[in-house]
Amino acid sequence: MRTGLTVSVFLHLILVAWGIVTLPSMRSFDPSQIESVPVDFIQIADVTDLDKGQKTAPLLAEKVAEKPAEKIAETPPPPPPAPEPPPVPEVKPPAPEPVAEAPAPVPPEPKAEPEPPPPPPEPVSAPEPPPPEPAPPPQPAAEAPPPPPPSPPPPEPVKVEAPKTPAPVPRPRPPRPPVRVAEAQVPSQPKKADDSSSDDLAALIDKSEPTGSTNTTDAPATLGGRTSNPDAKMTADEMSALRARMEGCWSMPSGATSHTELRTVVRIALNEDGSLSGMPEIVESPSGTYAVVAPESVVRAVRRCAPYNLPVEKYGDWREIEMTFDPVDKLPG
Amino acid sequence: MAAAFISVPVPPTAMGRSVRRLVAACGALLLLALGAVPASAVLKLDVTGGTVQPLPIAIPAFAAGGADSQLGADVAQVITADLKRSGLFAPLDPSTFSAAASAPDQTPRFGDWRILNAQALVTGAIARQADGRLRAEFRLWDIFAGQQMTGQQFFTSPDNWRRVAHIIADAIYERLTGEKGYFDTRIVFVDETGPKDKRVKRLAIMDQDGANVRYLTRGNDLVLTPRFNPSSQEVTYMSYGGDQPRVYLLNIETGQRELVGNFPGMTFAPRFSPDGQKVIMSLQQDGNANIYAMDLRSRTTTRLTNDASIDTSPSYAPDSSRIVFESDRGGTQQLYVMGADGSNPQRISFGKGSYSTPVWSPRGDLIAFTRFSGGQFAIGVMKPDGSGERILTEGFHNEGPTWSPNGRVLMFFRDTPGANGGPQLWSIDLTGYNEFRVPAPSFASDPAWSPLIN
Numbered sequence: 001m002r003t004g005l006t007v008s009v010f011l012h013l014i015l016v017a018w019g020i021v022t023l024p025s026m027r028s029f030d031p032s033q034i035e036s037v038p039v040d041f042i043q044i045a046d047v048t049d050l051d052k053g054q055k056t057a058p059l060l061a062e063k064v065a066e067k068p069a070e071k072i073a074e075t076p077p078p079p080p081p082a083p084e085p086p087p088v089p090e091v092k093p094p095a096p097e098p099v100a101e102a103p104a105p106v107p108p109e110p111k112a113e114p115e116p117p118p119p120p121p122e123p124v125s126a127p128e129p130p131p132p133e134p135a136p137p138p139q140p141a142a143e144a145p146p147p148p149p150p151s152p153p154p155p156e157p158v159k160v161e162a163p164k165t166p167a168p169v170p171r172p173r174p175p176r177p178p179v180r181v182a183e184a185q186v187p188s189q190p191k192k193a194d195d196s197s198s199d200d201l202a203a204l205i206d207k208s209e210p211t212g213s214t215n216t217t218d219a220p221a222t223l224g225g226r227t228s229n230p231d232a233k234m235t236a237d238e239m240s241a242l243r244a245r246m247e248g249c250w251s252m253p254s255g256a257t258s259h260t261e262l263r264t265v266v267r268i269a270l271n272e273d274g275s276l277s278g279m280p281e282i283v284e285s286p287s288g289t290y291a292v293v294a295p296e297s298v299v300r301a302v303r304r305c306a307p308y309n310l311p312v313e314k315y316g317d318w319r320e321i322e323m324t325f326d327p328v329d330k331l332p333g
Numbered sequence: 334m335a336a337a338f339i340s341v342p343v344p345p346t347a348m349g350r351s352v353r354r355l356v357a358a359c360g361a362l363l364l365l366a367l368g369a370v371p372a373s374a375v376l377k378l379d380v381t382g383g384t385v386q387p388l389p390i391a392i393p394a395f396a397a398g399g400a401d402s403q404l405g406a407d408v409a410q411v412i413t414a415d416l417k418r419s420g421l422f423a424p425l426d427p428s429t430f431s432a433a434a435s436a437p438d439q440t441p442r443f444g445d446w447r448i449l450n451a452q453a454l455v456t457g458a459i460a461r462q463a464d465g466r467l468r469a470e471f472r473l474w475d476i477f478a479g480q481q482m483t484g485q486q487f488f489t490s491p492d493n494w495r496r497v498a499h500i501i502a503d504a505i506y507e508r509l510t511g512e513k514g515y516f517d518t519r520i521v522f523v524d525e526t527g528p529k530d531k532r533v534k535r536l537a538i539m540d541q542d543g544a545n546v547r548y549l550t551r552g553n554d555l556v557l558t559p560r561f562n563p564s565s566q567e568v569t570y571m572s573y574g575g576d577q578p579r580v581y582l583l584n585i586e587t588g589q590r591e592l593v594g595n596f597p598g599m600t601f602a603p604r605f606s607p608d609g610q611k612v613i614m615s616l617q618q619d620g621n622a623n624i625y626a627m628d629l630r631s632r633t634t635t636r637l638t639n640d641a642s643i644d645t646s647p648s649y650a651p652d653s654s655r656i657v658f659e660s661d662r663g664g665t666q667q668l669y670v671m672g673a674d675g676s677n678p679q680r681i682s683f684g685k686g687s688y689s690t691p692v693w694s695p696r697g698d699l700i701a702f703t704r705f706s707g708g709q710f711a712i713g714v715m716k717p718d719g720s721g722e723r724i725l726t727e728g729f730h731n732e733g734p735t736w737s738p739n740g741r742v743l744m745f746f747r748d749t750p751g752a753n754g755g756p757q758l759w760s761i762d763l764t765g766y767n768e769f770r771v772p773a774p775s776f777a778s779d780p781a782w783s784p785l786i787n
Contacts, residue, residue, distance in 0.1 A: 234376065243380055250383035251452075254421055254764065255512045255741055257698060267375065293511030296475070300452055301383075303477040321376045329382040 045235045232314040250301035252327055253293045259331040261286055262294045266302060267322045272315050274307035283322065298325045385764060387423035388509060389450050390416065393430050395457040404494060405459055408469065411498035414542060415516040419506065420767025425451055443479045451476050455505060467491045471501050473508055483508045495544055515737040516541060519783040521559045521568050522758060524548065525776035529752060536570060538585060543772030549583060558602060561783045564609030569593065571601045580614050594627050594634060602645045607653050615645040624658055637675035648693045657691040657700050668702060670717060681719030690733055696740030703732045712745050725765040735782045744771060746778040
């Protein structure tokens with residue numbers, strides 16, 4: 001017992017002594033600093049989905065673009081007469097043929113006639129003040145010539161709108177221009193017929209400018225960019241997000257025992273803001289007990305999910321969607 | 334651009350494959366060069382699932398003149414309760430209805446209801462006619478579409494208002510689910526009162542929501558397993574009228590009672606055939622029980638099984654072509670299906686435990702049963718070939734399922750242990766999620782669901 005105790009005390013003392021001697025010289029445990037790396041998740045389409053550039057497109061100066069835009073809003077009232085003439089010409093040149101338009105425009109607006117001759121040149125200078133869309137207007141002028149073919153449809157409207165909406169000039173989208181044209185025309189047409197006075201024209205321009213400014217879709221030729229590419233496709237993850245959303249909105253008729261009893265195909269058209277445009281159209285409906293109820297539940301789902309929050313730059317891809325509701329996951333039978 | 338590739342038409346001529354490919358490629362390149370997608374390229378999306386959320390529906394009180402305003406609220410309340418119990422609808426809280434209930438002959442302001450997230454709206458009115466009858470009318474609206482989906486009106490005696498409410502609930506259910514409703518139905522059951530060791534059991538009948546209880550027997554004799562005749566207001570049940578149990582027929586309207594068949598031994602587990610013209614049941618002799626069918630018109634009996642085991646709880650398929658029953662011929666109680674003439678019996682239950690009280694669904698697609706396994710009683714369903722077995726609820730004691738007339742809901746009784754415990758009626762739908770207690774005046778067992786009342 002005694003010996004054990006002494007041995008123990010002796011050994012402990014040695015241990016403490018060793019500690020006093022060696023521990024201070026031990027390496028300290030300093031955690032090494034690791035630099036954090038910021039990681040962003042981006043969609044591959046943002047990188048790869050580029051607009052095709054056109055050689056004819058002038059270089060865009062963003063600064064320039066901004067200024068004109070501001071002016072536009074202010075300008076209309078004061079310098080109505082002066083600015084108006086120029087714009088008209090611009091449009092005309094691009095706008096296919098003066099022939100068809102000529103008759104109509106000429107009578108009401110004296111300006112129209114003088115313009116024809118100087119179309120290409122003048123536009124360049126004039127564009128900047130009137131154009132609602134900053135960058136686009138100036139460039140269009142240069143490009144104008146090529147696009148003509150596509151734009152033929154909106155011949156008549158062009159005249160009136162020309163000042164306001166340089167947009168028609170753009171090439172890419174055939175569907176768009178017509179729409180605007182229609183809207184713009186309505187107000188402008190009547191006035192033409194009535195008077196040809198410059199004051200009235202000024203008024204016209206004022207009205208039209210706001211509409212022109214909202215149009216961002218009809219872009220003039222560019223050297224390429226990541227937005228407003230009409231061919232941009234919805235990516236797989238965007239599609240699966242939409243699918244998940246639809247599944248959340250769809251309250252399936254509950255009595256069915258097989259998914260085929262509910263299989264419904266619906267086609268919807270969407271506006272650019274994601275709202276439904278018109279009635280959902282049932283393309284295919286099931287037969288049997290749920291022939292009426294299943295399509296109704298699908299229409300309810302489509303309405304319930306609206307408005308759809310989809311990437312605006314891909315509107316061209318999702319303006320019309322055909323959805324097949326077939327709950328194979330829920331009712332495999 | 335995949336869509337563009339697909340849409341390139343390739344002439345179906347005798348051109349070589351390579352040539353065709355070349356053409357296709359050129360076409361695709363052309364499209365690429367134009368940078369335009371054909372207008373026909375529609376984005377396609379496959380939605381392969383959905384929710385089983387109940388449908389939000391608004392049911393404001395029915396419009397009624399003066400003294401009947403309470404009745405208008407009651408009618409709406411009965412409809413609300415029916416739809417809610419089905420599990421398929423989520424009636425909205427009436428206190429959130431800011432818009433005054435519009436009369437059924439006016440188009441509602443759908444915007445007001447859309448704000449509440451309602452997807453369907455029921456408007457209605459009741460009014461007393463000059464002859465004292467009650468006129469009830471309703472319209473069902475699709476709120477998103479802003480259209481009327483259905484509308485009907487009924488005339489009835491004022492004390493029959495609950496039935497009218499049930500009929501309206503059925504119409505709404507059918508219009509929105511595509512299936513027949515089951516609210517205008519009744520339940521016959523065994524009412525149990527008194528202490529556990531000395532229960533008084535009376536045959537009783539009530540609406541499927543527990544209202545309008547009536548007693549059909551006085552409680553002198555023990556009664557068990559009542560079953561509804563699918564085609565008339567008639568019930569068959571087992572009763573210890575004398576020394577041993579016998580199967581009886583009872584007319585609900587007249588109270589007239591009659592013994593089924595004149596057999597030497599005890600008879601039990603009776604059930605009507607789908608056309609109501611036959612009663613099928615078990616007859617016990619010499620320790621065996623076999624299945625017999627008796628024609629109620631000709632009073633002739635047919636023996637369907639003949640073996641040294643206990644065969645019982647027979648139930649016809651809705652087309653009367655087959656019969657499901659339970660038998661211990663394999664050692665334990667299991668389910669078998671045979672032809673209506675007793676031919677070719679096939680065992681269909683192969684899960685763990687023993688199976689009993691099979692009932693064929695009125696839709697024909699499923700068979701409900703009670704399963705005893707691991708000390709627990711469960712209610713489940715399987716397909717008539719024995720596949721697709723699903724347990725809907727499980728516990729201390731669940732037994733005796735009966736189908737709603739549309740084959741979507743099962744009612745059964747659940748017993749609780751202890752001196753104060755007793756059986757109660759419960760319902761559960763085929764999803765297994767919507768389980769509700771069915772109100773009854775006291776303890777209740779052996780429910781049987783009536784067909785839709787016509």
